[in-house]
Amino acid sequence: MTEAAAPRRGRPGYDQQTVLRRAIELFNRQGYDGTSMGDLAKELGLTKSAIYHHVPSKEHLLAAALDEALDGLSAAVDSAAAAEPGTSAYERLRTVVQESVGILVEHLPAVTLLLRVHGNSEVELAALKRRRRIDERLATLVQAAVDEGALRADIPPDLISRLLFGMVNSLVEWYRPGGPVDPDILATSIATLAFDGLALHEG
Amino acid sequence: MTEAAAPRRGRPGYDQQTVLRRAIELFNRQGYDGTSMGDLAKELGLTKSAIYHHVPSKEHLLAAALDEALDGLSAAVDSAAAAEPGTSAYERLRTVVQESVGILVEHLPAVTLLLRVHGNSEVELAALKRRRRIDERLATLVQAAVDEGALRADIPPDLISRLLFGMVNSLVEWYRPGGPVDPDILATSIATLAFDGLALHEG
CATH class of the missing domain: 1.10.10.60 (Homeodomain-like)
Incomplete structure (x- = not known):
């Protein structure tokens, strides 16, 4: 042969x-x-x-994947922080929510991996630390929006932050690129639901 | 000895x-x-x-755990369906959201397990089938609330359903019984965020 x-x-x-x-x-x-x-x-x-x-190594790949997700999410928060002076905390927050959806859709597999990390190694612990820092910045932005009187004060601000980004992160459970839901409609819908509410209250 | x-x-x-x-x-x-x-x-x-x-067997335990979670969630939907005549779909939906949070808090470990099931066995496939039936009933209730004019129509009803219960289910990621967040405040906060929105719009 x-x-x-x-x-x-x-x-x-x-x-x-x-x-x-x-x-x-x-x-x-x-x-x-x-x-x-x-x-x-x-x-x-x-x-x-x-x-x-x-x-x-395998861990090298994990680190690269987690960095990809974290870099994207950090950039979304950074760009809100860098908005032109005079932009309200409320506007910044609403933008971060929409941009986070965009990052999640664009980097779905990497973000999915990030959300499943439990801190079983140095690489995972470092990623959780970066993730916590992003969460803290988001919570600060929520608090600022409450303080300026733009957000309701009858829900604790840290709970607002958890629910808001809990809803965003839950996308990884069902969203699939190329599916029936357009990413822009998705981002707008989430911001509308969260900030304006689903109910059509009569005046 | x-x-x-x-x-x-x-x-x-x-x-x-x-x-x-x-x-x-x-x-x-x-x-x-x-x-x-x-x-x-x-x-x-x-x-x-x-x-x-x-x-x-191990599978016997899995089946019992998944049934516990599914029985609780089904009961929440059943009780909304059995609400007295004249109760609007909107009121029923709002009640299901709050009751689902209660079930999730009360049966947190079992619901956590349910949400991680991927259909790797007959038991898991049967659980996914029951879960899908619950999701369909929830989606029908959302559609009814849109049809009666109580919910905004600019977000597709099936997307509303996914986002609403995605937010509820995201609790398993961080909620811990005995922690600082009271279950009733949690349930009310989620319903308020979802239906009334976070923003304080001036009239």
């Missing part, structure tokens, strides 16, 4: 981004702890030694 | 409810698939053979 001796053409070569995408998918599907570098190699059609040519 | 021959007193005997509580905790902590009957026996301080005296 001469075939066996022929050079293996078409052996897949992957760029970093492709390896990362496929790793995140696999982590979400079978859990980070339940996924080995061998599983990832198999998923990519590589040998267990070839996979180390593409990526130094 | 006479001790070894003495009858082992104080060997733990558990009622079904205690075994179920501890099993649900363990499933939530390390995942249902990642938990063996041996793990559960260890958790309870029983031998691997003694555990089978208490419970026929």
Whole structure:
């Protein structure tokens, strides 16, 4: 059989981004702890030694995925903080909610992974710390909107913050890109529900 | 050593409810698939053979846990359906939202387990089917509230349903019984946020 001796053409070569995408998918599907570098190699059609040519470790991929999600969410908060002077806390908050939905939709697999992290390693603990810092900035923005009299004061501000972003984060449970719900309509709908309410109260 | 021959007193005997509580905790902590009957026996301080005296199988415990959560959520929808004639769909929906929060708080570990089920077995598929039926009844109630003109029509009704109960379900991520947030205030706050909105619009 001469075939066996022929050079293996078409052996897949992957760029970093492709390896990362496929790793995140696999982590979400079978859990980070339940996924080995061998599983990832198999998923990519590589040998267990070839996979180390593409990526130094599993934890390296996890860190890259969590950073992707956290960088996106931080940027949404940063851009609200950098809004032109005179922009109310209420307007900033409403913008952050909408932009967070956009980040979540755009980086759905990475954010899904982030939301499932429980702090089982240094990498996960560092991600949780960054996530907490973002949550604190959001809670501060909510408090500022309450203080300026734009938000109702009969719900505790920290509860507002949890419910608001709990609703945003719950998207990972059902939203699928390319599905029937347009991302812009989704972002507007969430902001409308949360700030204006669902009920049509007669005056 | 006479001790070894003495009858082992104080060997733990558990009622079904205690075994179920501890099993649900363990499933939530390390995942249902990642938990063996041996793990559960260890958790309870029983031998691997003694555990089978208490419970026929791991799947039996999962089914009991999922039924607990689903029975509670079904009852919340049933009681809204059984409201006295003349009760608007809007009032019924608002009541279901509040009652769902109560069920979630009261049966937090079982509901947490339910929300993590992915359909990996007959038991899980049956639970997902019951959950879908509940979701359909909720979506029908939302549609009825839109039809009677009580809810805004600029958000698609099925999206309203997903966002509303996505916010309710997100409680499992952070709510802890005995924590600083009172369950009744929590239920009222969620209904207020969702139906009346957070913004204080000047007239």
